[in-house]
Amino acid sequence: MDSKESVDETEAELDSNRDAHSSLKHQLLGPSLTKAGQDAVDQRKVGYSIRQHQYILPKETRETEGQQVSEIIYNASKGSKFFNHEEARDRSLTSKIERILSLKARLEKVDLTTELRRADEYIAELEHERDLSQTVVHIDCDAFFAAVEELDRPDLKTVPMAVGRGVITTCNYHARKFGCRSGMAAFVAKKLCPHLICLPQNFDKYNAKAREIRAILADYDPRFESASIDEAYLNLTAYCAENNLGPEEAVHRMRAEVLEKTKLTVSAGIGANAKIAKIASNRNKPNGQFRVLNDRASIMTFMGDLPVRKVNGIGRVFERELDAVGIKTCGDIYRYRSMLTKLFGEKAFQFLIHAYLGLGRTRIQPAEEYERKSVGTESTFSETGDRQQIRDKLRWAAEELEKDLSRTQFRGRTLVLKVKLHTFEVLTRQTVPPRAVHLAHDLYTFALPMLVKLEKELPDMKIRLLGLRCTNLLSTKRTGNNFFNLNPSLTHSQPIEWRPVERDPDPEQEFEQAARQERQDDMNELEILSQELSLDSESLDPTKDDTEGDSSPRHIDTSNQSWDCPICRRPYPSEDKSFNAHVDFCLSQQKIKELVKRSSLEPLPVKSQSRKRKISSNIKGLTTNSRQKRGYFH
DNA sequence: GCGGATCAC
DNA sequence: TATGGTGATCCGC
Known part of the structure; x- marks a missing residue:
């Protein structure tokens, strides 16, 4: 172990001395160059693209490309304010890494058996709870925005093309061969690839297409999870069992259906949890799939030589820090388990151990x-x-x-x-x-x-x-559990349909969640009420002249029968404890009539909570640009 | 709780 | 000439 570490240290030292600008150039390459598939895979995929689209780029050119790309980017950026800022960040990271390395050197001289035992106990505990019973799939659309544009403009299929004006958000595989990447400034991309065609983005179009895909996914797992506009997680355990299909066949079928109905190719990863599925979906991109079997040995092998950068949550900065310490792959993590907490903090320790073990969440939800x-x-x-x-x-x-x-x-x-x-x-x-x-x-x-x-x-x-x-x-939402909607007549006219039980992985947790949500809704309603009725704060209110009626409590429905507050006339369940408090509050307000006048403008319709609605909103997915990016543990 | 930093897409 | 927008989490203070 000792000799190994010293070798790593020497390598790290060499790395940092080789070229004063090497790390900065690496940074300037942007996140996606290092993140997206391994070089070998990319090279193979270039061949695939060439066959598919008859777009020929001489092999020699491609190989020198790698050298030139960073030079071109570096030269295009040099001297700009952006570049100077990147340089400053790079310097600060370099000194942070120096601190980490000197801490590491100190740690190597002290007794870490307590920490080692703690780490091993943590690993044993996680290992004990490892869940290999689920089949989780990650679906990732290939060059999504670019692919959608190519549907409307087939002529663009054969030339380098990117979506995004100032900054490139997606580019097709021809553009990628020149080193163009998402997140890259368009003018830099044009330097790499002068013929690059840049299209403005059309989110409505992409959302419409994403909905088509989601509608298909829903047939395989109605509780699939949209992770972004072009990514989704599914739990195919039930589907495979019901249709007597293996995961590969099921995913093949799903991808074929997506291609047939939407003319878009998607890549997929199959694994025991979301983390493995996510990493695996990148393995055979584009238009491919990869499965990691649900057994411990397969998972440990898969993670073992996986560069840490491939793990969701490890970006350019953490990658450099880990690299300096001597951790390049997830397998390397184990060797340093006793010092990870002191080097990077408790959360990072837990996160890295999860990565080493190939553990991730199995709970997929809308x-x-x-x-x-x-x-x-x-x-x-x-x-x-x-x-x-x-x-x-x-x-x-x-x-x-x-x-x-x-x-x-x-x-x-x-x-x-x-x-x-x-x-x-x-x-x-x-x-x-x-x-x-x-x-x-x-x-x-x-x-x-x-x-x-x-x-x-x-x-x-x-x-x-x-x-x-x-x-x-x-x-200010009213959910189905909100007490304003517990009115029996309302429930009768708009019955709540419950999800099938077999889809529910943890009924107890669901129940607790629902109860928690209900309490939260009540709290929210009360808080809003008290805020809106609080005329005390109006002296602080800079918008007293507001005439849009928007600040009036329209969100409270007054069209259904229930027990209204005699003062403000808003519906209230009589058995609720806060009712009396509410009435007292209303009475104590001198300007209440004014408020009532404003609040009676127009009631808002009550939202249906039927299952149909739930699913359709799942297919609709996230609202504009909203990302559900979760941190280390979700 | 605040502000900076990192990360994903 | 010129380097995005939205949302989440973690850390140190």
Whole structure:
């Protein structure tokens, strides 16, 4: 073990000394070059593409490409503000790595048997709970945006093409051969590939296509999980059992059906959990699938020589830190298990051990069942130090955010202002307004002091981006469990259909979740009520002149029979404890009549909670651009 | 709880 | 000439 480590150290040292700019060049290559499939796989796929589309690129050219790509990117970027910022980040990471290495050197001299035992106990515990009973599939559309564009423009199939104007979001496989990658500035991509065709993105089109695909996936697992616009997880355990099919056959069938009905190719990974499925889906991309068998040995072998960078959650930075320590593959993790906590923290330790063991979640559920934590908007513009212009940007952000909050039915207890300086440095400031906010005027007014403070701290502040985000959300949704909907007549006219029991992996947990949700809904409703009835805060309210009626409590339905509050006339179940408190509160308000007048403008229709609706919203997927990106453990 | 940083797509 | 937007999580303080 000792000799191994010292070898790794020497390699790491060589790496960092070889070229002062090598790590920076690596950074500049962008996240996707290192993330996407191994070189060998890519090379093979180039051959595939050539056969498929008769697009010939001489082999020699391709091989020198790898050398040239980083040079071209480096030269295109050199001297820019963006480049300088990247350089600064690179320097700070390098010094962070130095600290990590000196800590590692100290740790090698001390007795770590306690830590070693703790790590081994943790591993044994996880091993004991390993679940190999499920068949999880990750579906990933191949070059999704580009592929959808090619459906409308078949002529683009044979030439390098990318989607995205300023920054490339997706490019087809011809463009990738030139080194073009998602996340790359378009002008850099054009340097790599002068003939590159850049199309503007058309999200409506991609969403429509994604819905078609999801409709197919739903037949294989009605509780499939949209992970993003072009990715999904399915649990095929039940489907395979019911149809007496092996996982490979089932996935083949599914992919063939998607191709036939949508003319789009998808790649798939099959494994015992989401993490393995996700990694496996990249193995035979594009238009391929790969399965890791559900036995411990297969999984350990698969993970053993897997570069850590392939694991979801390990990005460029963590990759470099791990590499410096001597961890290049998931198999390397084991050797350092006793010092991982001290080097990287407890969460990272647990995460890495999970990666080493090939463990991941087996619970797949519709994305909508994940609780949203924030709603925000931001936009980039040509840099400006003009205070009025910046206020206009803030106003615009506030208006955009109001729309998003209205669409998602949330308010924010906390408001976050984000700016990116002309140097690309990012700053955020947050505040807790006197009440949850959702109106543009409020958002603007409570964000402005943060901006003013920043302008005082940085008198010459020039910014290139401004954003607003609400966190600590307050839901204004009424779910089926909400007490306002427990009215018997309502339940009768719109019965709730329960999901089939056999699809329910953990009824107890589901029940607890439902109960928790119900309590949360009640709390939310009460909080909203108290906020809206709280005229005390109106002295603080900068939007008292609001005439849109939007701030009135329309979200409370008044069209159904129930027990209305005699003061504000809103429905309330009489048995609810808070009813009396509510009436007392109403009575104590002097300006209540004014409020009632506003609140009676128009009631909002009650939403149906039928299963049909649930599934259709699952197919519809995530709302615009919303990503369900989960951290180390989900 | 706040602000910075990292990560995914 | 020029390097995105949305959302989540973790860490140090």
